[in-house]
Amino acid sequence: MKKRYINNLIVFSLLISLLIISLCLLYSCDLSKNQNNQNNTIIENNTNTGDSGNNGSNTDIGDETGNETDNGFIVSYSVDRNVGGKIVGKRSQTINWGDDAETVVAVADEDYIFVGWSDLSFEAARQDKEIERNFEYVAYFQPISKIFRYDYGELYSGSKHGSVTLNRDNLDHVEFDVPQMNGYVFLGWYADKNFRVKITDENGRLMLGFYTFDLDTEVIYARWKQNGMDEKPIYRVLTVFVDEVEAQLQPTYNLDEPYISVSYKMSVIEQRLFALITTGVCDYLNNLFDGEVKFEFDNYYTTRPINENSFESGNNSGLRTYSLQANRINEVQGLLENYRSVMTLFSMNDWDRVLHNVGGSSTAKYGMSHIEEELMGYIINYEPLQDVFNDLKKDRNDIKWLQSLDSYLHEFIHTIEQKYYFDEIYEYHEALDYYLNKGGYGTLDISALYLLNQAEINGKFVGIPKSYWEDGDPHM
Numbered sequence: 001m002k003k004r005y006i007n008n009l010i011v012f013s014l015l016i017s018l019l020i021i022s023l024c025l026l027y028s029c030d031l032s033k034n035q036n037n038q039n040n041t042i043i044e045n046n047t048n049t050g051d052s053g054n055n056g057s058n059t060d061i062g063d064e065t066g067n068e069t070d071n072g073f074i075v076s077y078s079v080d081r082n083v084g085g086k087i088v089g090k091r092s093q094t095i096n097w098g099d100d101a102e103t104v105v106a107v108a109d110e111d112y113i114f115v116g117w118s119d120l121s122f123e124a125a126r127q128d129k130e131i132e133r134n135f136e137y138v139a140y141f142q143p144i145s146k147i148f149r150y151d152y153g154e155l156y157s158g159s160k161h162g163s164v165t166l167n168r169d170n171l172d173h174v175e176f177d178v179p180q181m182n183g184y185v186f187l188g189w190y191a192d193k194n195f196r197v198k199i200t201d202e203n204g205r206l207m208l209g210f211y212t213f214d215l216d217t218e219v220i221y222a223r224w225k226q227n228g229m230d231e232k233p234i235y236r237v238l239t240v241f242v243d244e245v246e247a248q249l250q251p252t253y254n255l256d257e258p259y260i261s262v263s264y265k266m267s268v269i270e271q272r273l274f275a276l277i278t279t280g281v282c283d284y285l286n287n288l289f290d291g292e293v294k295f296e297f298d299n300y301y302t303t304r305p306i307n308e309n310s311f312e313s314g315n316n317s318g319l320r321t322y323s324l325q326a327n328r329i330n331e332v333q334g335l336l337e338n339y340r341s342v343m344t345l346f347s348m349n350d351w352d353r354v355l356h357n358v359g360g361s362s363t364a365k366y367g368m369s370h371i372e373e374e375l376m377g378y379i380i381n382y383e384p385l386q387d388v389f390n391d392l393k394k395d396r397n398d399i400k401w402l403q404s405l406d407s408y409l410h411e412f413i414h415t416i417e418q419k420y421y422f423d424e425i426y427e428y429h430e431a432l433d434y435y436l437n438k439g440g441y442g443t444l445d446i447s448a449l450y451l452l453n454q455a456e457i458n459g460k461f462v463g464i465p466k467s468y469w470e471d472g473d474p475h476m
């Protein structure tokens, strides 16, 4: 089963080898490993997708969105799921090449607020200018408060609360019930009966921040674990979604250079997109290991703005590049020790790559990715992120999915590799290079082999030692 899965991947990535090679460029990291492993940092070189020299103008436009009809281009504005608000102005406009669209405004219903457009913009009123393609913009609205009914499970007979109310203006003060039951341990509240989407941890701490208001469910489910049940250890991975950044950062090492005010807020479509990706990565790993190792992925969405104190500045070939790792984010302290790998997804709205020039980096168990690099290819091709989300949701063989998986797994593997000393493990990048030179393998295939310790190099199997999954981290 496992073998067949890998073979399928190999065949598939042969089909897309052209694309895979462009991804490798990103992952020819600038690698500075030293004997003092705990301080190792791996920095990924530019750049994921797309042609950075071609920002914003004159890019390839897909037929579906690009064709001018006999009467001009169609620009349309819609409300996500038709819930929470309306578009004031012409929802569908026919525009001649190069002309401006009319202004429209996203107006929230009572008890809702407008939370942004699908192109990552946040101004409720918008006028799209110099139209050169068909486009659909989606407006998102969310409720100001949300009520979840508790489902304590069939075994539970203790005292119960009916529901919990979350208010956007007072999110830090929400108090979830933390139930207790003899013989069982409470593991948290989940958005689904299969316990895939964790809303709170075992202490009732909210994990999903403002993304909670996007959840479909009206019921949340208690997860219990029976005492004394000897279970295989679970490999737990946390992904921290940085919801908001307000920071002053300096682009170069030249002290005369002014600071840049970074202001970023995660949009609904980003929240959804990356939640989909982390779920998918978890499924992928569970499939790959076929029960030998069990993975659980949780997400945490920050609720307080991140400022410059959490950023670290690194040097990539003389250029300054900022990183943001979870162990520098105050809000998530106390959570991190429950996880063996912690990934951070964040953006500085740095689409011109003034403040970063790598795709991601990792230090010990912490890995991070720049959201700009994950989305750059879509943005410069004017591919609506709503469509990207739908494609990812529909089809895990979609090329977009494989790209996202590849890039997440890459940093994830570093979070394990980085725990070993220099001579204890065959380096991941070297394994990538070896197989890419050999030909016939995509980076995803190689990552899979490396994770399974089935990468065969010079007559030896290399990769993450099998003992890692069961014995815990080395050098602890």
Ligand SMILES: [Zn+2]
Binding pocket: 027, 029, 042, 043, 044, 410, 414, 429
């Ligand atoms: Zn790398």
